[in-house]
Amino acid sequence: MIDPIVLKGFRDSLPSEEIPKKNIERKLESVFEGFGFVPIDTPVLEYESVLLGKGGGETDKQIFHFEDNGGRKVAMRFDLTVPFARFLALHHDTLPIPFKRYHIAKAWRGENPQKGRYREFIQCDFDIVGVDNAEADFEILSLMYASFRAMGIQNVCFHVANRAIFNDFLETIDVKDKSIEILRAVDKLRKIGKDEVKSILLSLTGDEEKSEMIISFITSGDKKNFLETLDSIVSLIGRETENTERMRRIHSYLKAAAIDSFFVYDPSITRGLDYYTGIVYETFLTDFEAIGSVCSGGRYNNLASLYTKENLPGVGASIGLDRLLAALSELKSPLVSNQSSADCVVLYKSGEDEKAVMTAFSLRMKGLKTDVYLLPEKKAKAQYEYAEKLKIPYALSFKDGLFVVKNLKTRQTSETDSLERVIELCR
Amino acid sequence: MIDPIVLKGFRDSLPSEEIPKKNIERKLESVFEGFGFVPIDTPVLEYESVLLGKGGGETDKQIFHFEDNGGRKVAMRFDLTVPFARFLALHHDTLPIPFKRYHIAKAWRGENPQKGRYREFIQCDFDIVGVDNAEADFEILSLMYASFRAMGIQNVCFHVANRAIFNDFLETIDVKDKSIEILRAVDKLRKIGKDEVKSILLSLTGDEEKSEMIISFITSGDKKNFLETLDSIVSLIGRETENTERMRRIHSYLKAAAIDSFFVYDPSITRGLDYYTGIVYETFLTDFEAIGSVCSGGRYNNLASLYTKENLPGVGASIGLDRLLAALSELKSPLVSNQSSADCVVLYKSGEDEKAVMTAFSLRMKGLKTDVYLLPEKKAKAQYEYAEKLKIPYALSFKDGLFVVKNLKTRQTSETDSLERVIELCR
DSSP: OOOOOOOTTOOOBOHHHHHHHHHHHHHHHHHHHHTTOEEOBOOSEEEHHHHHTSSSSSOOTTSOEEEOTTSOEEEEOSOSHHHHHHHHHHHTTTSOSSEEEEEEEEEEOOOOOBTTBOSEEEEEEEEEESOOSHHHHHHHHHHHHHHHHHTTOOSEEEEEEEHHHHHHHHHHTTOGGGHHHHHHHHTTHHHHHHHHHHHHHHHHHOOHHHHHHHHHHHTOSOSSOHHHHHHHHHHHHTSOOHHHHHHHHHHHHHHHTTOGGGEEEOTTOOOSOTTOOSEEEEEEETTOGGGOOSEEEEEESOGGGGTOSSOOOEEEEEEEHHHHHHHHHHTTOGGGSSOOSOSEEEOOOTTOHHHHHHHHHHHHHTTOOEEEOOOTTSOHHHHHHHHHHTTOOEEEEEETTEEEEEETTTOOEEEESOHHHHHHHHO | OOOOOOOTTOOOBOHHHHHHHHHHHHHHHHHHHHTTOEEOBOOSEEEHHHHHTSSSSSOOTTSOEEEOTTSOEEEEOSOSHHHHHHHHHHHTTTSOSSEEEEEEEEEEOOOOOBTTBOSEEEEEEEEEESOOSHHHHHHHHHHHHHHHHHTTOOSEEEEEEEHHHHHHHHHHTTOGGGHHHHHHHHTTHHHHHHHHHHHHHHHHHOOHHHHHHHHHHHTOSOSSOHHHHHHHHHHHHTSOOHHHHHHHHHHHHHHHTTOGGGEEEOTTOOOSOTTOOSEEEEEEETTOGGGOOSEEEEEESOGGGGTOSSOOOEEEEEEEHHHHHHHHHHTTOGGGSSOOSOSEEEOOOTTOHHHHHHHHHHHHHTTOOEEEOOOTTSOHHHHHHHHHHTTOOEEEEEETTEEEEEETTTOOEEEESOHHHHHHHTO
16 A cells, blocks of 8 residues: 655645635636736746756755656746746747736745745736836736736735935945845845844944935835835935836825825835846735745846847746635635526435436536436435535425425425526525 | 757647636536536655556656665656545545546656657546446446537447446456456557457467457447347357346446437457556547547546555546547647637727726626726737737727727627627627
8 A cells, every 4th residue: 555645845735725726826817818918838847958058066955856768957946037038038039029928827835834834836927028118017916916816816015215226225225236235235124124124234334324225215205105115215215207207106096096096106116037127026815925926026127048049028927826826815815705507406216316416417407507416325424514615505405306405504405396496595 | 048948859839739628627617517527636646556556666668767865766656546536545534425526637757759649748637436237337428428428529439338347248258367468468459450450369279269259249230239239248158148238238338328329339449557457448539530639538346456455446538638639630620729818909099098997897896807908008900919829809989079899800889879789799
């Protein structure tokens, strides 16, 4: 006998988890397509050199990689961004530009599992490639808003900042050459606190005043008023720049769309990844900020440059579906509970087999989601437990040539000889 | 610069392929759920010993397997059946029984790529576990019918046989001890022809007459009439058995549901896999039989026995989505062509930016699938080419304070000042 276990950091998805996951994926896909975004897919396995962006040398320990039977060094994708960059380099000639794509799929990392973190996880990415303007930035922000709205999540706050504006400021205080290191330090603010960040900044700049100014910058504004925060940033920089002007423009679109109340300017958002060049954002559920950002991204203007000379500026975001599902489950959202598999289950006694399967078949062909319990020899208790486990709201049985429809919550029954009436009763 | 290539036997899915694939998956999921089937998912990676069903020894060369960073021997799933057996063994205590699940996901095999065969492919499985009766068998057959109907495929023929009936026959002619080898030989009939099969049978049975009888059995019936074929099989066996009676019962259900014309009894269908114990079936597109079976399966009564002592009889089927898509594309099915990404695309000139993005936002919030071309500085030609590439049927632009809706096929234009009218025009 082989032990039927799964690998550490991996898990099965039971119907009670998979039904809400699918529902959320479908809602998101419908929103993405409503914005004219198209789906793509890429292979789970790629050349290791393609995914790691280098010819060889040390391999990241967090990546699942191996030599295949043909002696190729291959790896499982660890996000959807790198394969997308490779995809763009390979296909940009044939794609419509601007290219607006979404991709919902699994990725794998060998990191140590923690609460809500697994070695196999689902990413949900959407990007616009081929445009570098405020309209494209707004398009992604409004799609983020529409996505959460479609999921029925109103208590959401999008924290927006702009890495180019941060660089404008670093230029003002003459430390732009340390930009990447400073960004990485600032990105840790939420984790390690102001004092720790300041001491890293001090070691980077060697200047108490400048470190203090960077801290002031990233904590400027009260996050209440987008434009006031932007104004205070402009005064720290000492001038309007094309980047601050773009943020004003983006804000004017948010306002015109009457969704500006969901967005705050939060200069502490920088995103750890090196490839961002403009607007960046993270998304917090206001009822559960502690779980962290559930949708993050930004503008990157050289994503595919490892693979092509073609200039392909882009802007996009990624929803971490597993974290979002964990949060919704914690918040007891109706989105992740009370999901039934069918509208109705046919329960029958031995001898009624043909009537049962034919009634189920007819109801299904007429569009009612119908299950049929296939073990008539079992006791009524087992039959009702089956319906309860699947959260099916109505049971259909047979009595004296009539259909009996039972509401399994109220225990109320109705009798009818008409299938159409059965459908009405079960909806 | 890194070459942006994909691995041999793998491929990207461009929107022109991914849109129809998603549409077909959604149609299938909707049918499955309409029958009360629930979705599950399992990890892509499992212990190699779990997937191969043995403690060690020689590893199948067709499997992608490796040692992970923790020194575990792991492998990528090569189908959805083995992980499902493992899943059942692990979770049967908490699952509703009968358990009706579907699973649409990728699997991987390192076999040499051929036309329509890839190292990464999508399986679409649906099964009922926990019941061994004709009603469950019919449930799967009727779900197969409903699936192809939902995809708009009427020219389909389900070839049904029964391995237990074949064994009844082998018992009659006293060669049941060679059952598995004989089944494997018979399974090759379509590939290697009658004469080759007969010579294998002769070497297995050592008996000319018995080999001849087996050939007669598997070629009996003209596939025109289900019951006549069954009758001729019964006469070859010499008696009715519980298995032939079950097939009669299944046929009576197909007839009562008025879908019997889609099913033929084809005794040459045996399925190569050892685990089938009852009904088996393959599905052929009558316009393109050469591509092979697009949906196959059968009854297996000991699937999870490697992992648990629990008796879990099951019946199910699997649609090979890649093969089906290849066939539909070859047949120029409307299902895989003329798929637009949006109902309408907003085309605008520089200076109209705010009007453009706000109109798009409003149309999207009102439910019209709306794209907006984000490069107003490009020439009209480029803008129309974009719409054409994405097969978007209508373009919206602005003129003298009015919306201009252009049908991109007929070139007809209509002007209006009402967004509601725009939506009407684009639908």
